[in-house]
Amino acid sequence: MHFSLFSFLSSDIAIDLGTANTLVYVKGKGILVNEPSIVAIRRNDQEIVAFGSEARAMLGRTPDEISTIRPLRDGVIADFELAEEMIHYFIRRVQASRLLRPLVVIGIPSGITEVEKRAVRDSAEHAGAREVYLVDEPMAAAIGVGLPITEPVGSMIIDIGGGTTEIAVIALSGIVTSISIRVAGDEMNEAIVQYMKRKYNLLIGEKSAEQIKYEIGSTPPYNEKMTMTVKGRDLVGGIPKTVEISLPEIQEALAEPVDAIVEAVKLTLEKTPPELAADILDRGIILTGGGALLKGLDLRLREETNLPVNLADDPLTCVAQGTGKILEDLDSYSEILNRTKRY
Template sequence: MLGTDIGIDLGTASVLVYIKGKGVVLKEPSVVAFDRDTNKIKAIGEEARLMLGRTPGNIVAVRPLRQGVISDYTVTEKMLKYFIQKAVGRQRFRKPRISVCVPSGVTEVEKKAVEDATYQAGAREVAIIEEPIAAAIGAGIDISRPCGNMIVDVGGGTTDIAVISLGGTVVSTSVKIAGDDFDDAIVRYMRKKHNLLIGERTAEDIKIKIGSAYRRPETISMEVRGRNLVTGLPKTITVSSEETEEALRETTSQIVEAVHGVLEKTPPELAADIADRGIVLTGGGCLLYGIEQLIEEKTGITTITSEDPMTAVAVGTGKFVEFLSGRRD
């Protein structure tokens, strides 16, 4: 039996596993819950995400990756091992060949940590691929041609922006502002404006349901429950999408500035290609309403979101394995 080829999108918010010939087989939040007293892992993935902010003192729910980088090595290794086994199953005689994607701005040390954790989790060979390249392959762009393509990958912990031509990155930047920062901005806004303390999960709910980066044609609202900071009692208020736009304005404008910065450094020939072909958005963060219109308005370049932005990086990472094995064969 041949070893399996696996592509892993090791994200700050979620881990996706792609298997050659099967597509994306697993998508789970990158959260691990463990018992502090015994150091035993209680839950991994979705089960652990439900525990965030709701655990007793001895059980901690943590995210082992922060801003696209491993912050807790042993927990990441266990999490990877669990996801690989869950995706592949146990009936295999040969270790899989795995490619993992990392943000474009990571250092050699951070790359090495990802590589080691993947080997420890049971890989035969490990290929490290940069996120924008994986995102471009996953979005269906032929990156081997000599023309410029601009990719903006808004993840959970980092936003990667790159101009790709002839299979490589010409100009790129990675800013540590993404989906998690949208949540933090909402938490801060609710505290400042409404004296209401809300948790990470509630902030994420607000972002998904009514979050806006650009004014909506009609205002929508939702009820939010939290703790009143003045009285210390639970309180429910109604929040509108206009308020979320105000809360997220600073964070979204930093992403737009980063896009602008990459365009400034792009060689003129490739800049002309981008003006023709437009900017492609991938990653779960680009599902925030209006981020497409905001980038388009500020840069004057057509901006489109790829077909399935959540899985683009995982699919691209997996296809990169196929591309490598094809070359080897």
């Protein structure tokens, strides 16, 4: 499948190309890059000013001539050229040798089209990969968590990222049932922005919404006395304004995206073959991804499905760890890899 000399000289890498964050795993070294998937460019000449954390620090604070762009939306590439530049930048950061091009394994949402898959592969190839393998994110997350994906038992995984929520039932190295919805962390942020506009006439940025979600974002039955001070711009007076919000208010703001995720989980369970459903009843559901950290989400899913729901140990890195395990042992995982066709 790949020459050992190539592997020895070049740093083969695995990438979790996420809407919110990009993680890069280097063979034999682990995760070396964990940065936001954001690029800052100068408008007049389209020159790139910053990537990753540096670009995120500029979010909502840039002068007119600089704009911050997220090359991925809803788990897929929205800006091909910038995605390519971003992948190239991250590959260059971890590459030991510039002479040999690395082999790259990339995690992709399970619900994307062939065209969207080809866009990911082409971006990686143009960014300097010698060979590109794609793997479905729920499968990578399951491997990262350590689920027995090759055995004839059903494992259910819910991966809530920035752009997509992936729900899959896995058995015998394949995805038996899966649903991928474009409701996840970004939708939750947007729901908070809209709620603040509607209730307080307060305009807040995406970064502030993310902070609110992180600090007091939750879903019933979670119930703690928590409040937070939010600063933004008054839509009526146009001047800066501060308001205090409580935990139940943010629960109300997040009700719609959380309900959509719960419904998708129920729908996946309805489509699951009875033998595998029995396995899930015994083994439970594993939650991964940044959205899984939403307070009370595991309890809510437990109430709605009557199944055991467990949060992965390190939900933010499960997909990257899984793609890394695949990279370390490509031959064992060859049947789950996805070589998109060249046209």
